[in-house]
Amino acid sequence: MRAEKTGVTIPYPNTQPVPAIAAVTPPSGAARPRVTFLGTGYLGATYAICYAELGYEVLGYDVDADKIARLNGGEVPIHEPGLDELLRRNLAAGRLRFSTDIAETADFGDVHFICVGTPQRADGMGADLSYVEASVTSLAQHLTRKALIVGKSTVPVGTAEWVEQLVGKHTPADLGVEVAWSPEFLQEGFAVDDVLRPNRIVVGVKSEWANGMLYAAHKGVFDLAATEDREVPLVVTDFATAELVKVAANAFLATKISFINAMAEVCEAAGGDVTQLARSIGYDPRIGNRFLQAGLGFGGACLPKDIRAFQARAQELGAGEALRFLHEVDLINQRRRTRVVQLAADLLGRRSGPAGPDLSGTRIAVLGATFKPNTDDVRDAPALAVAALLGKAGADVHVFDPQGMENARRTVPELTYEACMNDAVRGADLVCVLTEWAEFRNADPVALGELVNGRKVVDGRNCLDSTLWTQAGWTYRGMGRP
Numbered sequence: 178m179r180a181e182k183t184g185v186t187i188p189y190p191n192t193q194p195v196p197a198i199a200a201v202t203p204p205s206g207a208a209r210p211r212v213t214f215l216g217t218g219y220l221g222a223t224y225a226i227c228y229a230e231l232g233y234e235v236l237g238y239d240v241d242a243d244k245i246a247r248l249n250g251g252e253v254p255i256h257e258p259g260l261d262e263l264l265r266r267n268l269a270a271g272r273l274r275f276s277t278d279i280a281e282t283a284d285f286g287d288v289h290f291i292c293v294g295t296p297q298r299a300d301g302m303g304a305d306l307s308y309v310e311a312s313v314t315s316l317a318q319h320l321t322r323k324a325l326i327v328g329k330s331t332v333p334v335g336t337a338e339w340v341e342q343l344v345g346k347h348t349p350a351d352l353g354v355e356v357a358w359s360p361e362f363l364q365e366g367f368a369v370d371d372v373l374r375p376n377r378i379v380v381g382v383k384s385e386w387a388n389g390m391l392y393a394a395h396k397g398v399f400d401l402a403a404t405e406d407r408e409v410p411l412v413v414t415d416f417a418t419a420e421l422v423k424v425a426a427n428a429f430l431a432t433k434i435s436f437i438n439a440m441a442e443v444c445e446a447a448g449g450d451v452t453q454l455a456r457s458i459g460y461d462p463r464i465g466n467r468f469l470q471a472g473l474g475f476g477g478a479c480l481p482k483d484i485r486a487f488q489a490r491a492q493e494l495g496a497g498e499a500l501r502f503l504h505e506v507d508l509i510n511q512r513r514r515t516r517v518v519q520l521a522a523d524l525l526g527r528r529s530g531p532a533g534p535d536l537s538g539t540r541i542a543v544l545g546a547t548f549k550p551n552t553d554d555v556r557d558a559p560a561l562a563v564a565a566l567l568g569k570a571g572a573d574v575h576v577f578d579p580q581g582m583e584n585a586r587r588t589v590p591e592l593t594y595e596a597c598m599n600d601a602v603r604g605a606d607l608v609c610v611l612t613e614w615a616e617f618r619n620a621d622p623v624a625l626g627e628l629v630n631g632r633k634v635v636d637g638r639n640c641l642d643s644t645l646w647t648q649a650g651w652t653y654r655g656m657g658r659p
């Protein structure tokens with residue numbers, strides 16, 4: 178571990194030289210800082226469980242009593258590979274528990290990580306910070322000794338300063354409670370490994386004490402890396418940069434996806450094949466082929482709302498022009514959804530009117546509802562959005578997803594949900610593969626062909642072997658492919 182040697186700088190206002198990471202004693206008197214995670218959703222539950230696995234004493238706090246009861250009972254309320262076993266092991270080891278009691282949470286922790294949601298506001302593109310405000314306020318009001326409050330939620334730049342003011346308002350000055358920000362980069366589906374083995378840790382701090390506490394609170398990660406002969410780069414910076422790192426990373430990833438999807442649009446018009454185009458440009462190491470798969474575009478609870486909130490915040494700061502391109506990135510992404518509906522209409526021989534195609538009287542199987550494989554998360558999922566659009570166009574839509582059924586049914590109840598892939602495709606005039614689960618990628622087109630009414634398939638993720646499907650008698654349409 179070379180955290181101290183990563184050439185990091187702390188641009189304090191007076192541009193002091195970088196301070197060494199000071200050894201600090203946790204205010205609770207424990208040998209290692211005791212950590213809490215406020216908000217035990219996809220981010221907070223994963224963190225709480227993984228940090229107990231790293232040997233920390235952990236308490237997860239949430240206002241959702243049902244979620245907390247399930248976690249205490251050894252049940253992970255989300256689908257995330259590998260998390261169930263770690264939860265049960267660490268509950269049994271006595272290092273991990275969950276609570277709805279904020280006084281107990283405040284009393285327990287030395288470092289409190291804020292992991293609550295920051296969804297898009299109902300009245301605009303900006304982030305809704307009400308959950309951050311509520312969690313920080315109630316925690317601050319219950320603190321009785323010094324502690325470090327660390328924001329992990331993805332927030333507009335300037336939030337950490339505002340949180341610091343909130344804390345100042347709700348805690349006596351002599352407690353010396355401090356604030357820091359450490360953005361989170363985990364990916365659902367790989368979250369356990371991303372938390373235990375992150376590719377970097379970024380912290381925004383204002384004092385040596387905060388820096389030392391955060392270092393101690395991450396030492397388990399650095400120690401694990403050392404035993405595996407890896408290094409985890411640590412970037413120590415100011416509040417604003419730490420907040421911006423996260424949204425900049427997401428803006429870049431969204432742009433990369435929309436770039437290749439824009440190329441898909443051009444390929445569609447010109448008769449090219451975007452999959453070969455992507456492979457060919459991706460061989461250039463300056464471009465790289467990761468996140469360069471054309472398809473139905475990005476979704477989930479992060480990229481879409483984060484690029485919108487970033488634009489809204491830049492506008493407030495007078496830098497709106499700089500991020501104007503993100504509007505285009507968003508539009509390209511949304512157009513992919515209507516493209517699937519168009520492809521479906523073409524394959525079914527339905528013409529589009531001013532209100533889109535009329536698909537009434539057709540039966541369509543939609544395979545996939547989650548925003549990507551290996552999660553049950555359907556928030557802003559392109560697959561589910563397309564399924565809803567097909568239903569609105571009059572089709573009788575039958576959906577199957579390996580893990581997302583419960584969430585999908587709750588989100589779009591008007592569709593028909595089937596218990597398995599075969600039930601979804603049985604009698605279908607068209608099959609749309611919209612999330613690239615292994616079960617769909619590896620499906621046997623010959624066997625599926627026996628079940629359907631018409632062998633027509635839209636491959637919304639370019640994840641099927643088009644030759645295999647065509648040989649099995651299917652009319653195949655991919656995204657950005659001839």
Ligand SMILES: NC(=O)c1ccc[n+]([C@@H]2O[C@H](COP(=O)([O-])OP(=O)(O)OC[C@H]3O[C@@H](n4cnc5c(N)ncnc54)[C@H](O)[C@@H]3O)[C@@H](O)[C@H]2O)c1
Nearest residue numbers: 216217218219220239240241293294295311312330331361
């Ligand atoms: N999900 C991801 O993959 C991911 C990755 C990186 C960053 N993030 C960011 O992390 C944050 C959380 O995302 P998520 O996906 O875990 O959201 P989530 O909706 O799954 O979880 C949020 C949790 O906060 C709880 N909560 C709400 N108000 C609370 C309060 N006052 N006190 C305590 N708990 C409260 C909710 O009950 C819920 O369990 C967001 O800012 C998101 O952008 C998420």
